[in-house]
Each structure stands twice: as C-alpha cells, then as structure tokens.
C-alpha cells in the first residue's frame with residue numbers, strides 16, 4: 095500500500111472520537127496515511143480490531159497497559175486468540191510506569207506491573223509481533239528485562255519504545271538493544287528531545303501521535319488526532335536535515351518493516 099505518513103500509535107477507538115470518528119478517518123484518507131490503533135485493555139483491543147477490519151489503512155496493537163489495567167489481570171487466552179488476527183501487528187500497549195507512584199507502594203506496583211508485562215513479552219515472542227512498550231520512570235527495570243528476553247530468544251523480540259521522550263543517553267541504551275524509538279507530538283514544542291532524535295539512526299525512527307493525547311504545537315491543549323503526525327515528521331525532517339518527503343518515506347518504510355505490513 096502506498097502510504098505517505100504513518101502514525102505508529104493512536105487510540106481512535108476511544109470515546110473522545112465517538113462524535114466525529116468518520117471525519118477523523120476521512121482526514122487520514124486525505125493524508126494517505128496508515129496507523130496502528132492501540133488497545134490498552136481487552137475491550138479496547140477488541141474494538142480496535144473491529145475498527146481496523148473496516149479500513150485497510152488501519153492495523154492494531156493489542157495489550158494491557160501497566161496503569162490503566164483495571165485490576166491488573168491479563169487474560170492470556172483471550173489476548174492470545176486476538177493476537178492471531180492478521181490485522182494485529184503488535185503487542186501492547188504494555189510496559190512499566192512508576193510515575194506518580196508513592197514510594198511506599200512502589201514494590202507492590204512493580205510486582206503487579208511486571209506480572210502483567212511478562213506474559214505479554216512472551217506472547218510477542220510467540221506470535222512474532224513486536225512489543226508496543228509504554229515506559230515511564232521505569233527504564234532501569236524495563237531495559238534489563240528486554241535484554242534478558244532478547245538474549246534467551248535469539249530469533250526475535252522486537253521492541254518499539256512508544257512516546258520516546260528520553261535523553262540521548264537513554265536513547266542510546268534503547269538503541270543498543272535494537273529498539274525502535276517512536277517520537278510523539280511534544281517534540282514539536284520543545285528542543286529537549288532534539289539530541290535524542292539526532293542520536294537515533296534513520297532506520298530506527300518512528301512517528302506517532304498517541305491521540306487523543308499529547309497534541310503537537312499547532313494544536314496544543316486540544317484533542318490530538320492521527321493526521322497531526324505530519325507535524326511530528328516536519329520536526330524530525332528539520333532535525334535530520336532531510337526533506338519532508340524523505341523523512342515521511344523513511345518513517346513509513348520503518349513502520350512497514352517493524353509491523354510486517
């Protein structure tokens with residue numbers, strides 16, 4: 095499929111799009127873009143699959159989010175069944191998130207989140223579909239886990255670090271493990287991540303919105319949507335000193351490669 099842009103991570107199945115989802119999808123068609131609709135629990139993963147079946151430019155990631163996990167039970171059988179669907183191209187949104195967790199609760203939260211994450215890593219390896227990782231303030235635990243699984247499964251654990259907004263040093267650590275880094279809207283209104291973007295090889299860069307959240311500069315403070323990924327690509331192109339067309343083609347090629355589409 096000839097795609098001009100790619101949003102690696104959006105949540106257009108969420109209620110924030112119920113009133114005008116068709117218009118949002120029409121703007122995606124206008125941009126000739128593709129996108130991965132990401133589930134954060136079983137229900138939102140199932141809805142994402144239903145949605146993607148109706149549109150050839152949509153694919154899906156199915157998983158259980160570390161903090162929006164509603165009691166923290168990962169239904170292995172249900173997710174394994176869903177992961178077989180040809181529209182499903184990744185496992186997640188899953189990962190570790192210690193942001194705003196009180197020190198006293200940290201050990202318990204770590205255990206709960208790790209218990210949910212491990213079966214998702216194992217599912218990813220089993221179905222040979224990459225991980226869509228959410229990691230916030232928890233890289234010191236997440237990266238060693240990724241490293242261990244990679245070591246034990248030589249033929250493949252592919253990892254996408256979704257919403258990468260870390261330092262160049264952290265970027266290098268992730269890249270050393272072969273991860274893809276997916277850059278979101280906030281790169282457009284700060285220079286804080288410029289160094290990380292410059293440190294990332296062209297073939298490891300992905301673009302995303304995480305819509306409805308985290309709108310880029312022109313739409314800051316309002317609902318985000320997949321079409322705005324174009325602004326992310328503009329900033330990436332600027333930093334990498336290539337044309338908008340070249341940068342777009344690169345992120346589309348990277349997305350096609352990692353998702354096998």
Ligand SMILES: [Zn+2]
Nearest residue numbers: 103132187304
């Ligand atoms: Zn997300």
